[in-house]
Amino acid sequence: MERTLCTGVDGSPESLAAARWAAAEAVLRDARLHLIHVADHGPNEPGPAGAVARRRARLVLDEAEEQVRSVCPSVRLSDEHAGGPATAALLRAADDAVMTVLGSRGLGAVKGLLVGSVAQGVLARTVRPAVLVRAAERQSNDAVVLGIDVAEQCDEVIDFAFSSALAHRAPLRVVHAWHDPSPADIDPGDRALAEQPKRVREWQGFVDAVLRPWRLKHPDVAVTETVEKGHPAPMLLDAATDAGLLVVGRHVREHPHIGSQTGSVTHHVIHHATCPVAVVPHG
CATH class of the missing domain: 3.40.50.12370 (Rossmann fold)
Structure with a gap:
């Protein structure tokens, strides 16, 4: 079975930074990267609200794919538009992944990171490794x-x-x-x-x-x-x-x-x- 990394994207700088980080990690680990966008209205929602949600999801996923390809052209990609709640959808995706990568809003070095309720919910409940990535990317060494x-x-x-x-x-x-x-x-x-x-x-x-x-x-x-x-x-x-x-x-x-x-x-x-x-x- 193909190894998969999962990352949630919503168009925010934080989620795009997480997607770029996850793409590099997927290449290093010879894994596929699965992009997931979660919305209140799922892909099968009928009517105008469902149509708007599907267009929005496609725009978000396409932007994330473009950013990922710009830094890791060789990464293997798949994507998904899922219905909410967001924490539950991400946990379902995490069950099939070796790692889940999520964005976290940076508030500066003094105040640290503000971890949203969705990210905290995934971190607290997933049985797989999860990684939080902040949007403010900076130079660092590779030390673990x-x-x-x-x-x-x-x-x-x-x-x-x-x-x-x-x-x-x-x-x-x-x-x-x-x-x-x-x-x-x-x-x-x-x-x-x-x-x-x-x-x-x-x-x-x-x-x-x-x-x-x-x-x-x-x-x-x-x-x-x-x-x-x-x-x-x-x-x-x-x-x-x-x-x-x-x-x-x-x-x-x-x-x-x-x-x-x-x-x-x-x-x-x-x-x-x-x-x-x-x-x-x-x-």
């Missing part, structure tokens, strides 16, 4: 930044980051933030581990152990690690200042319609990162 929590099982997130670094022939920066446990969480026999030099070595050992299988699987990926005491969100934003992609994880919930959330760290970085952010669901 990965935020991990070694206390969690997050193989899907690590695999996506290594695969992305390999596809881009880019270095991978791994960031892990640790904090001191509360005294109540430390057994009497482990008091010595609370001393900071020993804690640093302990956490570094955990990170090395988690990454070892992936280093062996992808020996061509140059990996650097940052293991520091602190809060993960600002550490990730600092590491990703000039990166090409920031990769973070999100827990897959058994009932995703209840309190659809991305987690506090992921929520923070998708609103403030200045580079594309990949959110990868994991168990």
Whole structure:
């Protein structure tokens, strides 16, 4: 079955930037790019409203295709005009894609990104990786930044980051933030581990152990690690200042319609990162 990337387009600069980014990624990953435009009136809607919606959808899709072809002439394309609601339509398309790419409105480096309700709904519910791309494209290197929590099982997130670094022939920066446990969480026999030099070595050992299988699987990926005491969100934003992609994880919930959330760290970085952010669901 052909690998597919999906991106939603609505004619906005944000969605067109996402389409261009997705096209380059599709070429790198030898995949087809599927453009989807979602409207209140679907392609089979009868009457004048349906006719207007179909004309509007064709104009939006044609513009997106033109922009995509201008940067990636060789990309394989397909397109779709779907009826709303937008979040549900994009989630259906995401089910058949290896990755969904969405635009995000930029408000500047200080205020960060404003992620719309549709994008947040897709991020919180899709079981596939999703990437947010801001409209203000800027020069950056190709480095991939990965935020991990070694206390969690997050193989899907690590695999996506290594695969992305390999596809881009880019270095991978791994960031892990640790904090001191509360005294109540430390057994009497482990008091010595609370001393900071020993804690640093302990956490570094955990990170090395988690990454070892992936280093062996992808020996061509140059990996650097940052293991520091602190809060993960600002550490990730600092590491990703000039990166090409920031990769973070999100827990897959058994009932995703209840309190659809991305987690506090992921929520923070998708609103403030200045580079594309990949959110990868994991168990």
